[in-house]
Amino acid sequence: MPEGVRNWEALLAQGRTRLEQAGIDEAPIKIRWVAAHLLGCGLLGVLRHLAEVPAPGAVHAFEAALVRLETDEPVQYVIGETDFMGVRIHCDARALIPRPETEVLVGCAEAFLRDRPGTPVVADVCTGTGCIACALAQRIPRARLLATDLSPGALALARQNARALGVSVEFIQTDLLDGIAEASVDLVVSNPPYVATAACGRLPRTVRDFEPRLALDGGSDGLRVISRLVEEAARVLTSGGRFMMEIGDDQADAALEILCTTTPFKIQTLRSDFAGRARVATAERTKR
Ligand SMILES: C[S@@+](CC[C@H](N)C(=O)[O-])C[C@H]1O[C@@H](n2cnc3c(N)ncnc32)[C@H](O)[C@@H]1O
Structure with a gap:
């Protein structure tokens, strides 16, 4: 991979470190949740994309989400949704x-x-x-x-x-x-x-x-x-x-x-x- 280009695995690792440094609880699951939202898959599905290089728009959206998560904003507000009784509920x-x-x-x-x-x-x-x-x-x-x-x-x-x-x-x-x-x-x-x-x-x-x-x-x-x-x-x-x-x-x-x-x-x-x-x-x- 060319230098400076990050795949999802690198992006997730960096995001996790940033949140942990900011003292945010449950950093790995929150990061994974954001990635799943951007990839349009479930939490487990993220694993299939780790080697892929995300499009610049996805990297930008991921960074923007990190900035919000660093303030301890709930991940459901950051991604704008949650799962309730098996259906998607918009949240803000x-x-x-x-x-x-x-x-x-x-x-x-x-x-x-x-x-x-x-x-x-x-x-x-x-x-x-x-x-x-x-x-x-x-x-x-x-x-x-x-x-x-x-x-x-x-x-x-x-x-x-x-x-x-x-x-x-x-x-x-x-x-x-x-x-x-x-x-x-x-x-x-x-x-x-x-x-x-x-x-x-x-x-x-x-x-x-x-x-x-x-x-x-x-x-x-x-x-x-x-x-x-x-x-x-x-x-x-x-x-x-x-x-x-x-x-x-x-x-x-x-x-x-x-x-x-x-x-x-x-x-x-x-x-x-x-x-x-x-x-x-x-x-x-x-x-x-
Ligand atoms: C604990 S939340 C529950 C939201 C949702 N039912 C749920 O279970 O996720 C309580 C809700 O009650 C509303 N609320 C507070 N006081 C109220 C009142 N006197 N009459 C009607 N709604 C009220 C709030 O605006 C809030 O949306």
Whole structure:
């Protein structure tokens, strides 16, 4: 290879060194992720291209990505996408990056909807990128999907995701379930902000400095949005309807207490994430 010309292997090695020198965690996987994005292949597919010399445009794009990664910007924002439930979700700073634990929530919602005949009405509250609503619309096309968020930027991104996936979701800018009629929804599903305000400042820099504060901050005890959401869900759900919510890994007791003591819910399950921590609470709306 002529001097000064770098193949993908050299580019990846240099990128990795630069990120490690900048103190960035998980440098090898982030570098590989960028390369996969530029090559249009999967993470393993990158290995097949190591000996190739990338086009100048790809080298330029790779360098630009490195500059952003060196600031600890999340790789999903840098490449503009992530994988959620096996589909591509566009990501940028307008909304939280979809997390693997949220796939557990979608799994619970999907199982409930499969047993619900007709056209169940689903409200995805705090929709962000729209990942939950889009995944459910894809899996259960007969359902009617409503999705709400306070943030106009997040809703614009969510609409873009629904269009790209060819699914039908009604996006609504509102506070939680404001404006949704009483007893009109069969399933309320939500991943609300649940980090205590003080803890937001202690999150890793890659989260704290880049993901929207509105998506994270759950108030002084982390339960402020959750408490309001539980009340609102009780209002809009039909008798026998379901409420499914993602919670923080230390919030199981508090969430159960909110659900049991003040509202007409019967707890169904607490489901764990892939690391075995209780992360999804599901409850049934009792008869009115
Ligand atoms: C934790 S993120 C979840 C995003 C997405 N559902 C996911 O699972 O990746 C929470 C979202 O709630 C929105 N949000 C915060 N407070 C809200 C409120 N009072 N009403 C509606 N949406 C709200 C934020 O804008 C953010 O998009």
